[in-house]
Amino acid sequence: MQAIARLCCLMLLPLAGLAEAEPGRELAARQGIAYPAVIAHRGASFDAPESTAAAYVLARELGADYLELDLQRSKEGVLVAVHDNDLQRTSDVAERFPERKDSPVNAFTLAELKSLDAGSWFNQAYPERARPGFKGLQILTLDEVMDIAEGDAQKRPGLYIETKVPSLFPGIEADLNARLQARGWLEQPGRVVLQSFDRNSLALLHKHMPQVPKVLLLWIGKGSIEPASTQSFAQSGETDKAAFYARQQPRSRAEFERWLDYAKAAGAIGTGPSAALSAGGAQSYADLVQPWMNQLSHDKGLLVHVYTVDEDVDFAKVMAAGVDGIFTNRSGRLLQYFSRPAVLSEAQILEAQGF
Numbered sequence: 410m411q412a413i414a415r416l417c418c419l420m421l422l423p424l425a426g427l428a429e430a431e432p433g434r435e436l437a438a439r440q441g442i443a444y445p446a447v448i449a450h451r452g453a454s455f456d457a458p459e460s461t462a463a464a465y466v467l468a469r470e471l472g473a474d475y476l477e478l479d480l481q482r483s484k485e486g487v488l489v490a491v492h493d494n495d496l497q498r499t500s501d502v503a504e505r506f507p508e509r510k511d512s513p514v515n516a517f518t519l520a521e522l523k524s525l526d527a528g529s530w531f532n533q534a535y536p537e538r539a540r541p542g543f544k545g546l547q548i549l550t551l552d553e554v555m556d557i558a559e560g561d562a563q564k565r566p567g568l569y570i571e572t573k574v575p576s577l578f579p580g581i582e583a584d585l586n587a588r589l590q591a592r593g594w595l596e597q598p599g600r601v602v603l604q605s606f607d608r609n610s611l612a613l614l615h616k617h618m619p620q621v622p623k624v625l626l627l628w629i630g631k632g633s634i635e636p637a638s639t640q641s642f643a644q645s646g647e648t649d650k651a652a653f654y655a656r657q658q659p660r661s662r663a664e665f666e667r668w669l670d671y672a673k674a675a676g677a678i679g680t681g682p683s684a685a686l687s688a689g690g691a692q693s694y695a696d697l698v699q700p701w702m703n704q705l706s707h708d709k710g711l712l713v714h715v716y717t718v719d720e721d722v723d724f725a726k727v728m729a730a731g732v733d734g735i736f737t738n739r740s741g742r743l744l745q746y747f748s749r750p751a752v753l754s755e756a757q758i759l760e761a762q763g764f
């Protein structure tokens with residue numbers, strides 16, 4: 410009998426070892442969240458204009474686990490997917506509404522937002538990835554992103570929704586709850602993950618949707634983790650912002666831990682820390698996924714979903730450091746890295762989908 414028990418223990422050892430090596434796997438399973446999670450940042454936004462139908466359909470067809478979006482609200486109260494605080498970078502607002510070009514999203518009615526071209530800027534910025542089908546793409550409502558997520562019976566990505574500048578949109582957490590409820594999106598555990606840099610907004614999301622997994626986004630700077638050095642980018646004399654960010658460290662281990670505790674207090678099941686990217690660039694920030702940070706997060710029962718990583722060298726680095734999921738502009742590349750490659754290339758999918 411003892412021999413049999415020992416044999417069982419020996420057989421279980423590799424599994425126990427795996428659980429230790431991947432502490433986030435069980436945490437993710439408990440929440441119904443894929444592990445490791447492939448989160449399509451503003452859709453497949455390397456290959457198509459961010460937050461448009463092309464980007465979200467492409468991410469869905471590639472097989473991403475989640476479509477990520479930044480939630481804002483039109484003048485009359487319709488929820489829309491827009492990242493920036495204004496519309497200048499990703500639309501023709503400066504030509505269409507020059508007097509309001511730097512106004513926030515809620516200065517525009519839905520009809521006005523819908524009249525903007527949210528695709529042509531991409532063709533100009535990235536001529537090597539430009540496509541005629543991107544011209545005239547529209548800003549999407551939350552409902553339209555849900556329609557896309559539901560649009561292929563074989564591929565059913567979830568939504569990973571960020572309340573963006575929530576102070577501009579009082580009540581947006583309740584509005585979001587109402588839309589998700591109305592569409593039956595809250596019935597399946599882990600189909601929606603909610604995220605915010607703003608812990609007050611996160612707490613409000615928790616109040617309205619206590620059962621839905623939530624993630625507190627982390628970075629080093631105002632309103633988040635305090636840095637070890639108080640020298641600003643301007644004071645540093647640095648010209649490369651990514652290089653400046655890469656040198657930033659939390660003021661202390663206790664300061665980092667304080668933010669994990671804020672996350673838990675606001676009802677979060679995980680954090681979304683920034684990453685420093687090997688090649689730098691506009692989406693490279695402080696390295697907040699150092700092994701000790703991820704271990705501390707796991708010790709507190711928190712998942713770690715890092716933003717925003719696009720290259721194999723960085724996928725390898727953050728996975729080795731212990732993260733549980735990755736926000737990426739390149740879902741196809743990350744899925745390939747995780748040995749879940751799509752059958753068709755990005756260009757083939759876009760062609761087949763009419764873009």
Ligand code: G3P
Pocket residue numbers: 450477479492571604626681716717736
């Ligand atoms: O939501 C995760 C990541 O998207 C946070 O950064 O600025 O791209 O929304 P941002």
Ligand code: CA
Pocket residue numbers: 477478479571
């Ligand atoms: Ca976001």
